[in-house]
Every structure is written in C-alpha cells, then in structure tokens.
Amino acid sequence: MSTIERAEVFVASPGRNFVTLRVTTSDGVTGLGDATLNGRELAVAAYLRDHVAPQLVGRDPARIEDTWQYLYRGAYWRRGPVTMTAIAAVDTALWDIKGKVAGLPVYQLLGGRSRDGVLVYSHASGTDVPALLDDVARFREAGYRAIRAQAAVPGSGSYGVRKGAIYEPASAAVPEEQLWSTEAYLDFAPTYLEAVRERFGFGFHLLHDVHHRLTPIEAARLGKRVEDCRLFWLEDPTPAENQESFRLIRQHTTTPIAVGEALTSIWDVGHLITEQLVDYVRTSVVHAGGITHLRRIFDLAALHQVRTGSHGATDLSPVTLAAAVHLDLAVPNFGIQEYMPHAPETAEVFRGGVRFADGMLHPPEVPGLGVEYDAEAAERFPYEPRSLPMARRLDGSVHDW
Template structure:
C-alpha cells in the first residue's frame, strides 16, 4: 500500500507571498496544495509544519475523506481561517495525487464536465472615471464577458480595489499595515455614477459586477442596491460584514440587486443560514480557505438545493494551485455561476507551471492528470518571503472601519 512519505511546507514570494504544501508518497507521486492566507501566511505555514505534517506521515493518501475528518475533528479547536486553510492544503494535495494515480484530471474524479469552460470576471479600475472606462475597454477587447468595476472615490485615498499603474492590484504592500482614510458618504455618492458611466459607454451586452468590500451598514447597502438596480449588476459583493448574517435579510427587503458573499467565510456552517434562508445569490467560498475540494463541494451542494450559485474568490493572493483546483470544481458542479480571475504577477509563472488557460472569457483546465500544476524549487528560491500586511481603514474621524 502506498503511504505518505514526506510533506514539505514551501514559502516563496514571486511578487506576492505564497505558502504551498507538497506531499510525496512512497510511490514517488507528488501533490500540491495552496496554503496561502494573505497577511497571515506564516501562521498557516507553522500550523502545517508544526502540527499537521507529523500526522500525515505513514497515512494512506487515497483516504481523502478520512484524512479530512481526522484533521478537522482531531484538532478540537475547529474552523477559522488558519485551520481551514491548512486542512485545505492537505486535501487539495491529496486530490492532486489521486488524479495522478488514476491518470485523470481532477474534474473527471468529481463527475466530469458540466460545462465546456468556466466563465470568469476580470477587474477593471482607475483613479478616475475615464481611466476606468479605458480599463473596461481593454478587458472587453481581451474577450471578457464579465467585468468588476471600481474607481477611487474623489478625496478619499483609501478606496478598495484600484490598482496602481498597469500592475495587478495588490493591497498587501507594506511591512506594517498602511492606514487608509475612508468616507462611506462620499463612496455612496460616487459609486453609482461611475457604474452608470460604464453602462452608458458599453451597454448591457456583458456582466457588470461591483465589490463593496464589507464597508456599508445593512441599510446603507440596501440604499446602494436600490440605486443601482437600473444598471442590472451581476452582483454587489460583500455589501456588509458577513458576521451579522441577519443583516442580509434587511438588504433583501429593499433591493433586487443580487448579493454575493463568502470569500472570508471558511466552512459550511458559516454560510448555512445565508444559503438556506436564501439571503444571498452567490456563495464566494474558495478552495484554499474553506477546507479544500472536499469541503467546498459540500458547500456548493448545499447551495444547489436552494438555488444559490457559485462565485468563488480568485484574487492574485491565491496561488495557481488554487486557481487550478477552483477551475476543476467549477467545471463539474451543476450550480456554477462565475469565477473571479485577477491573474498573477509575471514571476509567479516561474514558480508555478500551470496548464490552466484563458480564452474567450473562460478558463480551461488541461487534461493532465491531477490538477496540472508543477512547482519549481529553484525558481522559488529566488523569491524569499517578504512580510506584508493588508491595509487598515479609518473613517475621517479617525475611528477604525471595516477594510
């Protein structure tokens, strides 16, 4: 019987910090799992190296479900982003191994294709409205059929989601948290106007999305959702912090703008109420932060029962391993909605060799066995870890606000 012989925690920073788990079996088969938690990367690396890796040695890599339950229930202190990200890395790596042993891509092990490709949305942004419109035009020319739109709020330097120059948006930039000023009032005045400008220039022949990023109260989110109803948003994302799930009932009572939530939620219990009460339209949980392929599939199956579709988080702080795993899951589940696709820094491709490809607004996995991603140790060694923090938002009166 094949057993797990080695499990390595690999940390590299090719433009962003990534933590990767590589499991090797006694038969010489390797599997990769992403363990990246942006701004808290080394917490997960320690959790894996100090607590989970010793438990993996000698286990049967084929017993994915049993290993998941063992790591989750055996910890006693359950859930939370660090624990669930670490378990996700193990789970994803074991699915990668199982696909390689079977000689099949992971999506075939999940039941095969439910669609030909995975619809993705890209990020358009700008320091002002003309710059945003130029960015939307660029993405439309690249074939994207779904685009998220964000601009800086005039006079408010702490606007979320606006990239600097031509680079990929990266909020975790400094060795200590950057403190950014924020005005909800200015945002509520400005955001509907630039979303309207996008529709006026480009029409309704593509999906338009917007990320509020947890920054509104429930009634403010309701007001925003009603204001943009004529623009037919595909969704408004994270309109209010997800901890207070009853808040979404109030938003529902006031607007028909679809709601997407879940990128920072880590388990089926975190989204159970949101799904079963039909308080959201899209669940944004992701492979790396919600316990891996095994647990994410459970969340999506529950969502399917209640007419909620998937819309997984896919920012650049999730490595190409997560991107590949997400595409395999997206391809198979019946209630797929859309997949976020931010892209990665150029040097990321030096470390992670991925067979996922983009064409005509969709991502496509290869038919390589497993996930179709390989890790280059020599390239990774050129990019040592760099401490970085996500920003902290403060209202204009100096009080801390949700970033």
C-alpha cells in the same frame, strides 16, 4: 500500499507571498496544495509544519475523506481561517495525487464536465471615471464577458484600484492606513457604474465590490440605486458576522448579492444559503477546507438556488486557481469564477495551470490538477513581510477594510 512519505512546506514570494504544501507518497507521486492566507502566511506555514505535516506521514493518500475528518474533527480547535487553510492545502494535494494515480484530470473524478468552460470576471479600475472606463475597454477587448468595476472615491478611499499591472493590496509589513467616507462612496459609486453602462451597454456582466463597508440599510440603499445597472452582483455589501442583516438588504433591493470570500466553512455560510439571503456564495478552495469541503458548500447551495462565485484574486496561487476551475467545471450550480492573472514571476515557480480563452478558463487535460512547483526557482524569491491595509473614517476611527 502507498503511504505519505513526506509533507514539505514552501514559503516564497514570486510576485507576492505564497505558501505551498507538497505531499510525496512512497511511490514517488507528488501533490500540491495552496496554503496562502494574505497577510498571515507564516501562521499557516507554522500550523502545517509543526502540527499537520508530522501527522500525515504514514497515512494512506487515497483516503481523502478520512484525512479531512482526521484533521478537522480530530482536533479540538476547529474552523477559523488558519486551520481551514491548512486543511485545504492537504486536501487539495491529495486530490492532485489521486488524479495522477488514476491518470485523470481532477474534474473527471468529481463527475466530469457540467459545462465547456468556466466563465470568469476580472478587475477593471481607475483613479477616476475616465481611467476606469479606459480599463473596462481594455478588458472588453481582451475578451472578458464579465468585469468588476471600481474607482477611487475622490478624497476618500481607493479600494480595488490597481497601482501597477497587477492588483495586490498587501504592501508594507505594517498595514497601510487608508481614509474612508461612506457618504462620499454612496454618492460616487453609482455614478461610475452608470457611466460604464452608458458607454458600453449591457452586452456583458458588470460586478461591483463593496468590501464589507456599509451598514445593512446603507447597502440596501445602494442596491436599490443601482438596479438599473443590472449588476451581476453586489459583493460583500455588509460584514457577514450578523447574517440576519442580509434579510434587511433583501427586503429593499433586487440587486443580486454575493458573499463569502472571508468565510471558511459550511457552518459559516449555512444560514445565508438555506434562508436564501444571498445569490452567490464566494467561499474558496484554499480558505474553505479544500475541494472536499467546498463541494459540500456548493451542494448545499444548489438545493437553495444559490450559485457559486469563488474568490480568485492573485493572493491565491495557481494551485488554488486550477483546483477551483476543476470544481467549477463539475458542479451544476456554477455561477462565475474570479480571475486575476498572476505576475510573470509566479509562472517561474508554478509551472502549468489553467488557460484563458474567450472569457473562460479551461483546466489542463493532464492527470491531477495540472500544476507543478519548482522549489529551486522559488528560492530566488524569498518571503517579504506584507500586510493588507486598514481603513479609518475621516474622524480617525477604525472602519472595516
């Protein structure tokens, strides 16, 4: 019987910081898992190296469900982003191994295709409205069928606005402090979403991210104001700790709501789904316990007419992106997949991966996930401490970033 021989943890920064788990079996088969938690990478790396990796040696790599339960139920301290990201890395690596042993792409092990490709959206942004409109035009010309639009609020806040070719909010080791005015945002955001529709029409999906920054009633007001823009979704309109608050938003607007990129388990999103308080669940492979657990979330969502819309920013490695596309391809209630192309340096370390064409992503038709890790190349890109920003209101008080 094949067993797990070793589990190695790699921390490198090819374009941005990534934590990667590589599991090797006694038969020489390797599997990859992403363990990146933006701004807290070393916490997950230590959790894997010091606590999880030693427990994997000698286990049967084919027993994916048993290993998931072993790492989750077998530990007294459960859930949370660090634990669930570590479990996700192991789970994804074992699915990669299973696909390679079976000689099949992972999506075939999940039931095969439910669709021909995976619809994606990317991020258009600008420091002002004309710059945003130019960026939307660029994405339309590139073939995107769905685009998220964000513009810097004059004098207050630049969330979602790229500083270069790749959007990466994590910067210095000490968090950058950014100003925020909810009043200015509520006045400004609808105007640029309306400007996008006025210039480009309704022949593509338009999305917008609030990033947890409004109270429920403020979010309801925004959702109602932009109904004529026919948004595909309004993302994270309010913090999700009080999930009943989404019921209030629901009572005031028909704009679809997407939530979940910062939530890590079925227990975190169960109420939102079963009460149909959201339209899209955005939990991801890497932060919600891997393919095994994310499939459970998506299956629950399917029962309640909630669709999927997994997080997919560049702080998720090509391993997670590939795993997400394999799952997206298989589940019946897929909605959309976030997609932000990685920096060129990333491709020097992560070989292979998904292919973008005609507004959709396609997985590689090879056994497993279709991504390999070049540990030697990774050594050229040492870890760099970086933190996500934080926000302060104009009066100096801390606000949700």
